[in-house]
Amino acid sequence: MSSPVRLDLERNIRDEASADPSSQSFSSSEESIVKPKPITLEANPDLLPEKTGNKTTRYLNFNFFSAYRKLFSVIFAANLSALVAFCVKTKGLPKAADVASACSANIMVSILFRQENVVNLVYEIAVAVPHSFPLWFRRRMAKVFHYGGVHSGCGTAAVVWFILYTALITKNFIKVRDGDSLANLIMSYILVTLLCTILAAAHPRFRVMFHDYFEAGHRFAGWTALIIFWTHNVLDARVEAKIEGVSWGIYIVRSPNFWCFCVSTSCTLLSWSRLRPRDVYPEVLSDHAIRLHFKYMPMQPFYGLKISTRPLLEWHAFATIPDEDENGKINGFSVVVSNAGDWTRETIMNPPKKLWTRGFPLHGLLYTSRLFKQIVVVATGSGIGPCLSLLYADVTPRRVFWSTPAPEKTYGKKIIKAVLKADPDAIIWNTREKGRPDMVALTYQLVLESKAEAVFIISNPKLTKKVVYGMETRGIPAYGAIFDS
Numbered sequence: 001m002s003s004p005v006r007l008d009l010e011r012n013i014r015d016e017a018s019a020d021p022s023s024q025s026f027s028s029s030e031e032s033i034v035k036p037k038p039i040t041l042e043a044n045p046d047l048l049p050e051k052t053g054n055k056t057t058r059y060l061n062f063n064f065f066s067a068y069r070k071l072f073s074v075i076f077a078a079n080l081s082a083l084v085a086f087c088v089k090t091k092g093l094p095k096a097a098d099v100a101s102a103c104s105a106n107i108m109v110s111i112l113f114r115q116e117n118v119v120n121l122v123y124e125i126a127v128a129v130p131h132s133f134p135l136w137f138r139r140r141m142a143k144v145f146h147y148g149g150v151h152s153g154c155g156t157a158a159v160v161w162f163i164l165y166t167a168l169i170t171k172n173f174i175k176v177r178d179g180d181s182l183a184n185l186i187m188s189y190i191l192v193t194l195l196c197t198i199l200a201a202a203h204p205r206f207r208v209m210f211h212d213y214f215e216a217g218h219r220f221a222g223w224t225a226l227i228i229f230w231t232h233n234v235l236d237a238r239v240e241a242k243i244e245g246v247s248w249g250i251y252i253v254r255s256p257n258f259w260c261f262c263v264s265t266s267c268t269l270l271s272w273s274r275l276r277p278r279d280v281y282p283e284v285l286s287d288h289a290i291r292l293h294f295k296y297m298p299m300q301p302f303y304g305l306k307i308s309t310r311p312l313l314e315w316h317a318f319a320t321i322p323d324e325d326e327n328g329k330i331n332g333f334s335v336v337v338s339n340a341g342d343w344t345r346e347t348i349m350n351p352p353k354k355l356w357t358r359g360f361p362l363h364g365l366l367y368t369s370r371l372f373k374q375i376v377v378v379a380t381g382s383g384i385g386p387c388l389s390l391l392y393a394d395v396t397p398r399r400v401f402w403s404t405p406a407p408e409k410t411y412g413k414k415i416i417k418a419v420l421k422a423d424p425d426a427i428i429w430n431t432r433e434k435g436r437p438d439m440v441a442l443t444y445q446l447v448l449e450s451k452a453e454a455v456f457i458i459s460n461p462k463l464t465k466k467v468v469y470g471m472e473t474r475g476i477p478a479y480g481a482i483f484d485s
Contacts, residue, residue, distance in 0.1 A: 106155070226261070276357055290348045376443060401442060
């Protein structure tokens with residue numbers, strides 16, 4: 001049976017969507033706030049300064065040595081230093097126990113940097129930097145959204161450590177053969193195979209081509225690996241306990257591996273313990289977009305959430321937009337879904353009444369906008385959805401540049417009103433009428449006009465890279481979502 005809340009909300013959404021615009025009684029101020037001002041700004045590429053450096057240095061500085069890769073490299077360098085320390089300690093090959101501890105520590109950190117509460121804490125630390133700090137420092141702290149480099153760096157290092165561990169215990173087994181060592185060795189080779197498969201499947205090209213398969217495979221293979229690791233820990237403890245002359249129970253409690261895997265397992269269980277089916281109140285915006293409303297919690301700005309119809313197989317991340325009641329109090333949130341694939345198309349064509357959510361709401365790229373005194377927000381198409389949370393927060397002064405075909409027809413007056421409320425002079429570029437704009441030139445002109453410190457763009461991968469590169473090579477901090485984190 002439908003609840004009264006659902007019936008009331010659905011009735012309100014339906015009435016608003018079907019109402020004849022000519023019959024709505026807007027005041028003059030309300031009418032003006034949903035009607036963008038005529039665009040007077042014209043793209044002038046001549047205003048763009050020369051890019052810094054030459055092609056080689058620009059490629060290295062702004063493409064190859066990304067923050068993601070730098071974090072990955074730092075993690076690998078730290079692990080290499082640990083290996084050297086282990087070798088110096090033993091004056092030869094490292095001890096198998098030390099290598100196993102290094103492996104489990106890397107797995108723990110890798111999982112921690114996918115746990116929502118830990119990631120949120122990292123964001124909070126980064127954005128706590130005050131505006132009084134120099135721009136060069138704040139622009140680097142804003143790169144915190146590349147934290148995926150820590151996840152992949154530790155994950156890759158863990159695989160390398162475990163291959164080394166397997167090689168060491170193989171060498172030991174050849175010298176001393178017994179039943180416990182054989183069981184430990186067999187389990188190690190199973191894990192090596194599984195870990196190498198996970199690592200190979202995580203290659204960006206494979207992830208893009210077979211995203212759904214990667215997501216499900218990565219999840220189930222990760223769970224399987226954790227279970228096998230626990231079994232392996234027990235077997236390894238029995239072997240090492242005999243060498244040290246203590247009971248295996250005492251040895252395993254003293255082992256760093258045990259505590260690292262306790263943390264790793266707890267992170268996984270914590271996220272999935274928050275799996276819940278949620279009521280959804282769909283608001284169809286057009287045949288290209290839909291807005292899904294949720295009422296189970298008052299979501300604050302700058303958070304994202306994962307939703308799914310098949311929680312064991314696939315998840316889809318969306319930025320949330322706070323919903324308000326008639327008194328201006330947050331009483332829920334919504335997400336804007338546009339037609340960008342099979343799942344989104346099905347959601348628009350057959351609006352769901354229930355969806356699964358998992359984990360805790362997560363901060364994202366746009367949260368780092370708080371680090372700057374003035375920004376320019378650039379969006380194309382449904383990229384305006386994630387930006388609405390930033391615009392609602394009204395923390396950082398901003399100019400808005402939104403390029404999309406038929407904005408009112410596709411996304412409705414509510415979204416246009418939200419954009420113009422945040423920036424009355426917002427550039428809402430209708431590509432059906434004006435064609436595709438010169439995004440780099442217009443963005444740069446807005447930066448000059450508003451004296452902005454940074455640019456944030458939410459768009460497709462190609463345009464995101466183009467605008468970020470166009471700004472960064474001219475000395476302007478620019479940030480866009482990364483698509484292989």
